[in-house]
Amino acid sequence: MPHLTLNTALVDEARAAASRIARPVLDLIAGHTTVAIERTVLRLIGVDGVDSVDVPLPNVVVERARALLPGGVLAPFAAAMLQTGLEVQPLAQAIAAGEVQLAPVPAPLPAQVRALAERLAYAGVQRIRASRRERDELLATRGNPPQPWIYVIVATGNIYEDIVQAKAAARQGADIVAVIRSTAQSLLDYVPYGATTEGFGGTYATQENFRLMRAALDEVSAELGRYVRLTNYCSGLCMPEIAAMGALERLDMMLNDSLYGIIFRDINMQRTLIDQHFSRRINAAAGIIINTGEDNYLTTADALQSGHTVIASQFLNERLALEAGLPEEQIGLGHAFEINPDTPNHLLYEIASAQLIRDLFPRSPIKYMPPTKHMTGDIFRGHLLDGFFNLVGALTGQGIQLLGMPTEAIHTPLLQDRFVSIRAARYTFDAARDLGEQFTWREDSLVAQRANELLRKAVDLLHQFEALGGLFNGLSQGLFADIRRSPDDGRGLEGVVARDASYCNPFYEMLLEVIQEHSPAPQGAAERG
Amino acid sequence: MPHLTLNTALVDEARAAASRIARPVLDLIAGHTTVAIERTVLRLIGVDGVDSVDVPLPNVVVERARALLPGGVLAPFAAAMLQTGLEVQPLAQAIAAGEVQLAPVPAPLPAQVRALAERLAYAGVQRIRASRRERDELLATRGNPPQPWIYVIVATGNIYEDIVQAKAAARQGADIVAVIRSTAQSLLDYVPYGATTEGFGGTYATQENFRLMRAALDEVSAELGRYVRLTNYCSGLCMPEIAAMGALERLDMMLNDSLYGIIFRDINMQRTLIDQHFSRRINAAAGIIINTGEDNYLTTADALQSGHTVIASQFLNERLALEAGLPEEQIGLGHAFEINPDTPNHLLYEIASAQLIRDLFPRSPIKYMPPTKHMTGDIFRGHLLDGFFNLVGALTGQGIQLLGMPTEAIHTPLLQDRFVSIRAARYTFDAARDLGEQFTWREDSLVAQRANELLRKAVDLLHQFEALGGLFNGLSQGLFADIRRSPDDGRGLEGVVARDASYCNPFYEMLLEVIQEHSPAPQGAAERG
Amino acid sequence: MPQIRPYGDTANDGVVQLSFTLPLSLDARAREAARRYAVMMGIPSPTIAHAEALESGFSFFVVYGACSHTLDPDSFSVEAIEHAELSFEEINDLIRARLGRKVVVIGAAIESDAHTVGIDAIFNAKGFAGHYGLERYPEFRAVNLGAQVSCEVLLRRAEAEQADAILVSQVVTQKNVHIHQLTKLVELAEAEGVRGRYLMVVGGPRLSHPFAKELGYDAGFGPGTTATLVASYLAQELVARHEAAVRQQDQKSQEERAHG
Amino acid sequence: MPQIRPYGDTANDGVVQLSFTLPLSLDARAREAARRYAVMMGIPSPTIAHAEALESGFSFFVVYGACSHTLDPDSFSVEAIEHAELSFEEINDLIRARLGRKVVVIGAAIESDAHTVGIDAIFNAKGFAGHYGLERYPEFRAVNLGAQVSCEVLLRRAEAEQADAILVSQVVTQKNVHIHQLTKLVELAEAEGVRGRYLMVVGGPRLSHPFAKELGYDAGFGPGTTATLVASYLAQELVARHEAAVRQQDQKSQEERAHG
Ligand code: B12
């Protein structure tokens, strides 16, 4: 890899600033829970299904227990199990049917209740351990393809048609298939139930859809002798719930970034940052690689002027992810090839930021996204632009290459669009395989200067956040993507609940144990409960 | 430019070997003339047009004067002018009509005959000076585009349709337009006369077609504020004649390579090498950049195994060109991007040979040709391959980039094919403009090792030519493109004539004077007459 | 004008390029099916330039050939916006001189559409591709409501702002959602009896003037539209309608005077 | 089999991609002309995904859309070579066992065609893309005459070599030169009364088996052909014809004995 000689003092200062900015956010997280976290706890102990009007039972139970949430839903639920003798799902159904009400539990928690709560939680974590072990075995037996991984999207709206296309894409050479979510599912405060065949611009993320697609890709992985990974989105108001579903159904990769939800979906920043911490703890334990959404900053702001905002955001995402327990190898920080192609020396600027990000986060699988906003209906021009995007990806050792389609500006990909793009990416990665080992950047080169300038500006931006009083105030001033969001605005604040002293949720700690079995000293995950 | 550290001893040895191999060829050249050279002398003093059965008058006069050719046709023609009082063209017509026979001239040449011969020759050379001056003025007033020059082909077979497409190509951004010749015109021992509208896979090279196209491109150059260059082919049995026509009509670039004629058109090597020397002397004086045809070696032989044959051939072509009076700036040595794209690290191998050739011939405008034999009917794959070809051209500072077409394997280019390709090349050159200045190759890189290996093998091949006893014997053993040709085979040997002591052709020397006005010390053009 | 055909590399040679995928495994039958399909599209002797198995059950074809269909470009009328494009200065001068008040314009990406880069390109002071947006015009008061604005909210704000023109963006076209949503807005305006009060203009990557007219709008703008072009249209159309109304008014008052 | 349409991203959605250039300057009229041209080709509501001025007087369009034509892939018979592809060893064993002598094959790029890489791919011992050429088969005697061989010379050498099969390559197709030259060879063979003596096989990038049959050849091979496939066909076809001739011979001699 032709590494850049970076100003290490600046790199350290970027991480230090990110830590300082994260501090108050982590305090907020430690002191609160949310309706989504509590629904996730119920799902992890086995609550599933919907009531007579199709409302998911976790939602019904949590709504009924709103008053008890400061102490967490698990303890009252365990107490009710002991008291009624019902198992998990029957109890949930009884609560939904109004036959049983959850009651407050005395503090300190009776030993029997705590023991059952911990037994239920442990069973949930064991399901996550089993799913992770299953993936590790399949990776060993099927074969783990080398990076860069070829990542394609399917978005027909019908999970069964998605499966046809996903299998075709895998056979054509895709290493990762992402099922694009029906648009704006971020804004739903519940997760739809069952297999779905109607979606808008994508397919609903549901546990059944996860199961069907994972099974289909396992079949084709066996056929190809190569483990094909499955990606979905746990962004939005159901972040931890979808993370849990992914963990149980052995998803491999999840879009998982509160900053995206805050900026592009106007989701309340307190709600989503609290949710994110628990969702990332689940992803970490499940061995799921998260992807962050910095590419979106460049769809509205100009990539040449705002390239540094991506890097500042990546440092913040890294810090919060480490604090949640994610090892660097599972933090797929995102960026994109979105500078206006008419910029003189366009490729040098793209190379500079791609190489900088590669060098700043050496152990993370960087997710590199294709040109979108500068793509036109000219599919020949588009295919060449995607070709240079793949070349820069190969040259700078990006980990995950989300393939551009020549028809990006026209429609969601046809079968032949995907075939042409996958075949072109495989050619490019093979043709430029060791290109990065052939040379060293010159100190005085535009590439090195641009990279250091981006780093400097990123650190300045992090200092601006600090000067304005932290992450929340910075977001209120529109420091990211020129879009302003304030701490008490946006969807989902009503779902945030302050913990009281009796708050009981053993998952935080038990998930940490799974993480520690796989990576000895997770950098920052100080026990915050 | 990311120059390679080359083994300079090997580079010097390559040039020394090329000189040693050229020596006997130059001796052969100095001792002979050909029917084509003598026809060229007549054209340069003003003989043109065709007889009643459409045979060009230069052919008729030279055939009638076959017996006199050892002394050259000029002296007897001048003597006949003095004796008949006829001007040049009327005398030629009289000879054609059988009214006048050219007679032997006494030796030593009567002063009056020599004076007229020199006056006629001087007038011819003045026409070449005027055409060159006209180009220099237009370059100054219209503007000379920077390299790499974008070179496209037109090949409709009809000069008037060619003009429509050439103008469109220039407006779309082409810097050089080449009118592809009707196929196998190399094999004609006469130059067709007048404007032509029927051709096979291309348009006949005629002086009138040159004039029409040059005028059309002058119009569009004025419109665009950029001098657009015109290229044609003076390969084959009429090499010097077409060079003279190009000089007179202000063509800017000429395919001009005997080795192509010998290998791919089975033209007799003695005939074409003698012709080539005079044609290159004319091109040199006219300021015309020649292009050599090494790209053709890679259409049959495998480019990975036979890359070094291109380089050996370039050293030979350079030597012969310098000896003919061409300055390095007018020696457009050719090569191509023809390695099988399925070769792992394909781009690294292509970069290695392109950078090596750039560094070996720093002052020559290297002509880089696109992928052809590995192109398929998949126009998307083809367009991407051409994109990487243009990127390597920009990275390694090639001078002339002959644009590939996505439809290379299907048909001669459509208007939209050319538009898509020109626009893509302009984007790539701008996007990678200073890419070559950003880094230095590592000594231990595959690129540097491959380049030095190619150089070593090229020198070995030149030594093989010497070991076999020179250029002719080497060609007989098929050292180039695995095709065997022997010295007395092939078309056109019967047109070779040994000079006698009285040989008179003042053009050799007078053209040298024009050359010296423009580049003080042309390296090798020791006066050989 | 004579009948024309596509231009390959000579006038009227009719050459077109085509690519498609057939749900057939690649074999002689699939190649013949591809050839016949191109013939049905009007290419009597197509060249199957490329055929490749996509994977089990699908094959991808690239086809070239001379299409026999011909077309007289003058045989149909084209709905085009008549107003010429004026400069930034000319637009403001025209409004000052012949309208005498600011033009009020309100815009949004309506209903489910969250794509704002398009409408912003028309509205933002910063503008797009070197053309200032409507907010930058001194003689315009431009109100940009942004993304996912319901038809109801848009009409309410148009009334509140006493807008002269409503500018609407639609980018997503899946399942013809743009047609449903654009139709919904026009029908709502008609139902509330306010259609005539506004110039209603629509734009987006899949929009054109003829298509906008079909949907009941006054004008439509497609890809590559500049804010200057939109401002030119709005200024000249509003001035024309204003002067027509004034003429009508004068005529009416003359008739009233005439019939005392 | 049911009627099929091209597969875009769902079964039978009919989506195709099209690009062409119209001899019209880019304006609303040219866009409408492009739209109507696509409609004439069978795409009722085409999407003009891209329109760009090529330069004065020409505009380039990229179009996507659902094509309404449908096709039943079983509604037509396809001339296909019946013989299966055998391995290098199987081919030689078959000839040894059931022909008992070497197969003599002569090949060339005929008349004006100088492209030899194709015919060499079939003949050269080195072969092409991992498949040995006919020269490498012990049970074949393969004579490759190379480029620009006249029909007359080819037939003369075929007779001199007592060839079983004549293999011809044609690559250049401009002005249908390949059709004229391939027809000339077959007609010459018929005129000299030797057509029946040889298997006549043709190949090249624009060739196919149905097309070769139309031209009067026994078999045709298109792009991507391997020497193994050609050797398999030649061996099995010659063995079949040989054994048919032998059967006919026995039958005849039986009849003669019967009528003795
Ligand atoms: C940026 C972008 C996004 C951003 C939008 C951010 C934002 N604030 O705008 C985000 C990430 C949010 C996004 C989301 C989605 N997107 Co999106 N997105 C794009 C992208 C990359 C660029 C669009 C763009 O900005 N173009 C640049 C502008 C300047 O061009 P324009 O819109 O055509 O506008 C010009 C003209 O049309 C005209 N104009 C436009 N509007 C108006 C209005 C008036 C009044 C006038 C006069 C003129 C005018 O003038 C403008 C300047 O010339 C395109 C792909 C592409 N390259 O086009 C996909 C694309 C539009 N998106 C698409 C899809 C499917 C989606 C999602 C459904 C994906 C999903 N499953 O979640 C969601 C839907 C969100 C929603 N609810 O609408 C598809 C649409 C396919 C189709 N034909 O329906 C596209 C084509 C990508 C693809 N190939 O899949 N997207």
Ligand code: B12
């Ligand atoms: C190499 C080449 C040349 C070389 C040929 C050298 C040589 N000794 O062969 C040279 C430089 C001499 C050349 C010259 C010309 N060429 Co050329 N050439 C090509 C090129 C780049 C590759 C062709 C090739 O080798 N393909 C690889 C082989 C393996 O594929 P193939 O020929 O299809 O053969 C396979 C099958 O078809 C089959 N097959 C082929 N023959 C046979 C025979 C039998 C019996 C069987 C069973 C099977 C079989 O099996 C083979 C293996 O699978 C093509 C472009 C392209 N990428 O195709 C242009 C191309 C073929 N040439 C073209 C042209 C126009 C010319 C010239 C007229 C250019 C000019 N104006 O001078 C001249 C004509 C020379 C002449 N008189 O024929 C055009 C033809 C356009 C057309 N449709 O008519 C092409 C397509 C390029 C273009 N886009 O313009 N050319």
Ligand SMILES: Cc1ncc(COP(=O)(O)O)c(C=O)c1O
């Ligand atoms: C991090 C992240 N989450 C979620 C999404 C999209 O999800 P939704 O459309 O439901 O907001 C995106 C982008 O498409 C993303 O980048």
Ligand SMILES: Cc1ncc(COP(=O)(O)O)c(C=O)c1O
């Ligand atoms: C140097 C050179 N001369 C001439 C030609 C072609 O001319 P002809 O087909 O008349 O031999 C070529 C290649 O096309 C060439 O490379």
